[in-house]
Amino acid sequence: MSDYIDRKGLSVHRELGRFLETRALAKTGLNYDDFWRGFADIIHELGPKNRALLEKRETIQQQVDDWHKARAGKPHDAEAYRTFLSEIGYLVPEGPDFQIETANVDPEIAEIPGPQLVVPIMNARFALNAANARWGSLYDALYGTDALGTTPKPGGYDPEHGARAIAWGRAFLDQAVQLAAGSWADVNAVSVKEGALTPALADPAQFAGHAEDRIYLKNNGLMIELRLDAETPVGQQDRAGISDIRLESAMSAIMDCEDSVAAVDAEDKVLAYSNWLGLMDRTLTEEVTKGDKTITRKLSGDIHYTAPDGTQATHKGRVLMLVRNVGHLMTNPAILDKDGQEVPEGIMDAVVTTLCAMHDLMRDDGNSVKGSIYVVKPKMHGPEEVAFADEIFTRVEALLGLPQYTVKLGIMDEERRTSANLKECIRAAKHRVAFINTGFLDRTGDEIHTSMEAGPMVRKGDMKDAAWISAYEDRNVDVGLACGLRGRAQIGKGMWAMPDRMADMLEQKIAHPEAGANCAWVPSPTAATLHATHYHRVDVLARQDEIAAQGARSTLGELLTIPVAQGVNWSDAEIRDEVENNAQGILGYVVRWVDAGIGCSKVPDIHDVGLMEDRATCRISSQALANWLHHGVVSEAEVMDAMRAMAAKVDAQNADDPSYDPMAPGYDGEAFKAACDLVFKGRAQPSGYTEPMLHAHRLAKKAQMAG
Ligand SMILES: CC(=O)SCCNC(=O)CCNC(=O)[C@H](O)C(C)(C)COP(=O)(O)OP(=O)(O)OC[C@H]1O[C@@H](n2cnc3c(N)ncnc32)[C@H](O)[C@@H]1OP(=O)(O)O
Numbered sequence: 001m002s003d004y005i006d007r008k009g010l011s012v013h014r015e016l017g018r019f020l021e022t023r024a025l026a027k028t029g030l031n032y033d034d035f036w037r038g039f040a041d042i043i044h045e046l047g048p049k050n051r052a053l054l055e056k057r058e059t060i061q062q063q064v065d066d067w068h069k070a071r072a073g074k075p076h077d078a079e080a081y082r083t084f085l086s087e088i089g090y091l092v093p094e095g096p097d098f099q100i101e102t103a104n105v106d107p108e109i110a111e112i113p114g115p116q117l118v119v120p121i122m123n124a125r126f127a128l129n130a131a132n133a134r135w136g137s138l139y140d141a142l143y144g145t146d147a148l149g150t151t152p153k154p155g156g157y158d159p160e161h162g163a164r165a166i167a168w169g170r171a172f173l174d175q176a177v178q179l180a181a182g183s184w185a186d187v188n189a190v191s192v193k194e195g196a197l198t199p200a201l202a203d204p205a206q207f208a209g210h211a212e213d214r215i216y217l218k219n220n221g222l223m224i225e226l227r228l229d230a231e232t233p234v235g236q237q238d239r240a241g242i243s244d245i246r247l248e249s250a251m252s253a254i255m256d257c258e259d260s261v262a263a264v265d266a267e268d269k270v271l272a273y274s275n276w277l278g279l280m281d282r283t284l285t286e287e288v289t290k291g292d293k294t295i296t297r298k299l300s301g302d303i304h305y306t307a308p309d310g311t312q313a314t315h316k317g318r319v320l321m322l323v324r325n326v327g328h329l330m331t332n333p334a335i336l337d338k339d340g341q342e343v344p345e346g347i348m349d350a351v352v353t354t355l356c357a358m359h360d361l362m363r364d365d366g367n368s369v370k371g372s373i374y375v376v377k378p379k380m381h382g383p384e385e386v387a388f389a390d391e392i393f394t395r396v397e398a399l400l401g402l403p404q405y406t407v408k409l410g411i412m413d414e415e416r417r418t419s420a421n422l423k424e425c426i427r428a429a430k431h432r433v434a435f436i437n438t439g440f441l442d443r444t445g446d447e448i449h450t451s452m453e454a455g456p457m458v459r460k461g462d463m464k465d466a467a468w469i470s471a472y473e474d475r476n477v478d479v480g481l482a483c484g485l486r487g488r489a490q491i492g493k494g495m496w497a498m499p500d501r502m503a504d505m506l507e508q509k510i511a512h513p514e515a516g517a518n519c520a521w522v523p524s525p526t527a528a529t530l531h532a533t534h535y536h537r538v539d540v541l542a543r544q545d546e547i548a549a550q551g552a553r554s555t556l557g558e559l560l561t562i563p564v565a566q567g568v569n570w571s572d573a574e575i576r577d578e579v580e581n582n583a584q585g586i587l588g589y590v591v592r593w594v595d596a597g598i599g600c601s602k603v604p605d606i607h608d609v610g611l612m613e614d615r616a617t618c619r620i621s622s623q624a625l626a627n628w629l630h631h632g633v634v635s636e637a638e639v640m641d642a643m644r645a646m647a648a649k650v651d652a653q654n655a656d657d658p659s660y661d662p663m664a665p666g667y668d669g670e671a672f673k674a675a676c677d678l679v680f681k682g683r684a685q686p687s688g689y690t691e692p693m694l695h696a697h698r699l700a701k702k703a704q705m706a707g
């Protein structure tokens with residue numbers, strides 16, 4: 001029996017067909033024949049356009065490569081370079097000023113700045129946790145991480161460490177909800193009588209309400225909950241019996257079908273889509289076992305309390321959920337077109353994730369109270385590709401009978417051609433853009449790949465100090481504000497990629513709201529709770545006004561500065577350090593991707609700091625090595641030696657995992673081959689992406705496992 005069923009000229013993998021017909025289409029009221037006919041039309045009409053845009057990427061890259069090759073050894077002529085980029089259509093002419101017109105945007109996006117969590121959608125346990133990460137315990141986040149600079153003594157509750165968390169919490173309250181007199185540190189009791197809070201607040205409007213054992217406070221649009229329970233160890237220790245301070249934490253979360261997952265075929269895509277559907281129709285649950293306890297994790301309910309005027313109030317208990325589709329590059333065997341070709345995965349994602357989200361629109365108290373669906377579209381190169389995404393969603397809305405612009409678009413500013421033409425990219429989706437975000441990780445990979453022929457690039461760690469990146473971050477905010485995103489859409493900043501370094505994050509990530517970002521990415525709910533404290537300290541909307549008043553802070557010329565290493569003489573030790581660090585990151589990530597289908601991992605770097613690795617960080621490491629190889633900074637033999645040595649190291653790091661298949665000493669498994677291909681064939685990969693190699697080797701591994 002064939003794996004595929006015919007549906008109006010599409011060959012649809014049975015698993016996906018079954019999912020769509022028995023689950024996703026059910027209850028939508030859509031006619032199945034009309035759906036498949038319309039889906040097939042979209043594939044056959046937009047598929048060729050998709051392929052043409054990818055060919056244009058290749059043509060432009062070839063022209064850029066040739067330009068650098070022709071000038072090898074000569075000083076870089078920035079003016080000539082810019083003229084050339086305009087001539088080949090890499091830079092497009094900038095049109096008149098305009099304001100975006102996106103309507104029906106939820107308050108979590110338009111009005112209330114706060115953390116944005118990202119989560120691999122294929123992991124239901126994590127995805128449910130992310131959906132519920134609207135609220136998090138500040139005390140748990142402080143107590144259970146390195147945030148306070150110390151860790152608790154082992155064995156039960158450590159009152160000394162707890163006291164430090166309580167003191168931190170009181171200092172936080174002093175700053176976020178100032179008292180009319182004195183400090184929260186000296187408060188001995190908290191109570192509500194006739195709608196008034198004792199102790200009195202400097203601004204009484206910050207008292208939002210109360211419930212049985214809870215007090216609700218508000219600052220910069222974000223809620224704070226004081227839990228009163230003198231019976232718990234913390235409540236006993238606290239002079240006012242406050243057992244916890246809970247914060248509104250992740251205001252939104254991106255359910256990721258892209259760089260944090262490994263989805264290579266129909267089976268994987270169905271898992272991703274069914275988890276998304278389960279979040280949208282609220283049926284997703286997962287058994288979670290910790291020690292000898294098993295609980296069923298499900299979506300949290302809302303919060304109910306009494307407002308100061310005595311009325312009953314409700315506040316959301318879940319984040320606003322967005323879904324990240326894949327970009328325009330990949331195809332997937334889950335559906336074949338009339339010619340037997342794999343369909344563009346981005347188009348398939350657009351149809352299926354929007355269809356699943358229709359289940360949310362059917363309820364009054366849905367994910368979106370405004371009747372919108374939020375799709376994040378990554379890795380687009382320039383305005384034409386954004387216009388294509390807009391066209392895809394217009395077609396999908398028509399197919400599903402949704403009003404045009406129901407789907408709101410998050411534009412990841414993570415490819416160089418998008419940064420350089422950002423104003424025109426936003427214009428191309430001006431009726432549906434709901435965010436722009438600096439995905440600096442992919443963006444760094446594209447920076448290296450685009451200018452591969454220009455020379456050896458600076459070391460990975462030095463990229464953050466390069467001229468292009470500060471121009472990129474500033475321009476993204478400046479252009480976003482000039483296009484009217486304030487109050488309508490998010491201007492977001494990128495991921496904190498050191499999930500265990502919470503003290504560093506507390507110190508450094510305040511830079512994101514200070515830079516005028518409505519949201520910035522965090523890797524975990526705990527990080528969301530801690531990062532939320534930054535939005536209490538910074539009034540982002542006021543910062544945006546200040547920034548807008550300054551006018552443009554950087555130039556296109558600065559953005560286009562190529563980070564080629566100038567006059568550097570790296571020592572042998574520095575080169576070895578750089579190569580081994582990149583090799584370790586690639587191998588540590590790829591072995592779990594290819595062998596276990598895990599798309600996002602915490603991998604220790606060469607200094608044993610656990611780093612969040614996903615396809616974007618892997619793109620940087622592999623492009624960095626490919627670049628140094630190409631320019632002779634290292635030889636192939638040296639890189640291969642490093643790959644082998646690091647494979648053994650990664651094996652040792654995974655020694656406790658009984659399902660782990662070591663790469664050494666054979667070095668002949670799919671994972672090791674994939675890692676080598678990413679490096680040694682890295683220069684030839686489209687835009688330096690890791691997906692083609694990862695998918696090919698994961699498919700081969702799956703076939704081996706099935707065989
Ligand atoms: C460049 C880009 O595109 S960035 C975007 C892609 N990156 C991401 O999506 C990062 C998402 N984060 C993650 O996948 C994980 O946090 C990792 C891989 C970094 C670390 O994972 P682990 O080592 O398993 O985390 P750790 O052991 O510290 O914590 C696990 C706990 O935290 C929770 N958790 C961790 N990350 C998340 C998350 N992103 N969302 C929800 N819950 C999470 C888990 O549910 C688990 O709790 P549970 O046992 O109650 O279920």
Ligand SMILES: O=CC(=O)O
Nearest residue numbers: 439440441442616
């Ligand atoms: O997607 C995010 C990035 O940094 O890349």
Ligand SMILES: [Mg+2]
Nearest residue numbers: 414439442616
């Ligand atoms: Mg990215």
